[in-house]
Amino acid sequence: PRGAGAARPRAAWPRAMQARRHSQGSLNAAAVPGAGGLGNGSASMTMQLGGSKDGIETDPETVLRMRQTAEYKKLCCELRVPENSGALAAFAPPGEAPASPRRPGGAAQGEEDGAMSPNASLGSREVSDRTASAMNFFNEAVRTEAARVRAHEYDFSTFHLGDRQIRPLVTALVIDRQLVSLKLPGVGIFDRGMVALCEQLRRSQSLELLDVSSNRFASEGAQACLNLVRSAGRLVHVGRRDTVLDRAFVFKRGLPAKFAKLRLDMEALLSERRRPQETAAGAAPSVPAAAGTPGLAAAGSAHEGAADAGATSAAR
Numbered sequence: 001p002r003g004a005g006a007a008r009p010r011a012a013w014p015r016a017m018q019a020r021r022h023s024q025g026s027l028n029a030a031a032v033p034g035a036g037g038l039g040n041g042s043a044s045m046t047m048q049l050g051g052s053k054d055g056i057e058t059d060p061e062t063v064l065r066m067r068q069t070a071e072y073k074k075l076c077c078e079l080r081v082p083e084n085s086g087a088l089a090a091f092a093p094p095g096e097a098p099a100s101p102r103r104p105g106g107a108a109q110g111e112e113d114g115a116m117s118p119n120a121s122l123g124s125r126e127v128s129d130r131t132a133s134a135m136n137f138f139n140e141a142v143r144t145e146a147a148r149v150r151a152h153e154y155d156f157s158t159f160h161l162g163d164r165q166i167r168p169l170v171t172a173l174v175i176d177r178q179l180v181s182l183k184l185p186g187v188g189i190f191d192r193g194m195v196a197l198c199e200q201l202r203r204s205q206s207l208e209l210l211d212v213s214s215n216r217f218a219s220e221g222a223q224a225c226l227n228l229v230r231s232a233g234r235l236v237h238v239g240r241r242d243t244v245l246d247r248a249f250v251f252k253r254g255l256p257a258k259f260a261k262l263r264l265d266m267e268a269l270l271s272e273r274r275r276p277q278e279t280a281a282g283a284a285p286s287v288p289a290a291a292g293t294p295g296l297a298a299a300g301s302a303h304e305g306a307a308d309a310g311a312t313s314a315a316r
Contacts, residue, residue: 061151062093068172075168086159087169094151152206153181163193170200179204185239186214194221198228207232211239218244222262229269236273238266 069091076083154173161169166189173179182201189197194217201207212225222244229235240246244259245266 059094064151064176065091065093068175071175072168072172075171079164079168081164081168084159084161084165084169086156086161087165087172090154090156091172152176152178154179155181155183156187157183157185157211159187161187161189161193163188163190163196166193167196167200170197174200174203177204178206180206181209182207183209183211183239184215185211189215189217189221191217191220193217195224198224201228202231205232206234208234209237209239210235213239213241213243215243219258219262222259226262226266229266233273236270236277238270240266 069088072087072091073083075081156169161184173182184197189212194212194215197212198221201210210228215221217225225238225240225245229238238245240263242249244250244255245263247260247263249255250259250263
């Protein structure tokens with residue numbers, strides 16, 4: 001009651017709050033096994049959660065997935081669209097790393113192969129331990145980098161979404177500022193869904209791959225896809241097999257020439273963006289002529305002499 005709270009002296013409030021926090025910490029320490037040596041229940045709970053501090057999640061990927069899930073559910077509620085299990089699975093926070101596989105004998109996969117015999121020298125054992133540590137560090141770095149890249153690649157090829165799911169799904173996807181790849185082959189996209197997809201993906205400037213194969217959009221969706229290619233500067237590949245932007249599909253269905261024009265314009269933009277990468281990948285480093293090499297020197301002098309003779313004859 002308000003009267004009882006007002007009657008308590010002001011100096012008693014800090015002691016009451018301190019006692020309450022102390023009791024809460026004791027409960028947390030009792031709930032988490034092995035937390036008695038830490039002296040703080042909240043710190044032990046943080047260690048058990050792994051990636052959270054004072055109840056606030058600090059892992060970037062987990063925070064991103066939580067934001068995407070909240071945005072997707074909110075838009076589904078506003079648009080009165082049922083939630084899709086595939087979208088919720090893509091937005092699920094990352095789970096724990098799987099344990100290393102074990103053999104029937106009980107040892108892990110790399111324990112028997114890397115084990116040293118008892119008669120091995122101490123120096124050999126130290127070298128083997130250092131090599132194993134270096135290899136483990138390298139493998140862990142590779143797995144971490146691969147997981148970081150996969151965190152920004154989304155594949156919905158095994159789900160049927162439809163036009164109604166595209167707007168809430170892609171709105172949640174573009175929260176990821178490092179979105180690299182989006183695969184939506186055969187998910188039931190028509191013109192309305194394609195327009196919504198391309199409008200939302202314009203906000204993602206890191207997109208490099210988009211796959212909309214086997215979807216039945218028409219001229220409006222194809223024009224929206226072309227506009228997306230023009231605005232997304234890093235988009236270098238658009239999967240469009242079995243669509244109106246596919247040459248074989250247009251020829252088989254006997255579609256008008258406007259689809260061929262849209263396809264050619266898109267191919268010209270994409271090939272122009274891929275050309276610098278292909279040039280950099282295919283260019284061989286030039287080897288300078290070594291001093292004192294008679295064959296190269298003679299070839300160079302002969303080439304220069306032929307050029308001078310040609311210039312003289314042209315002048316005459």
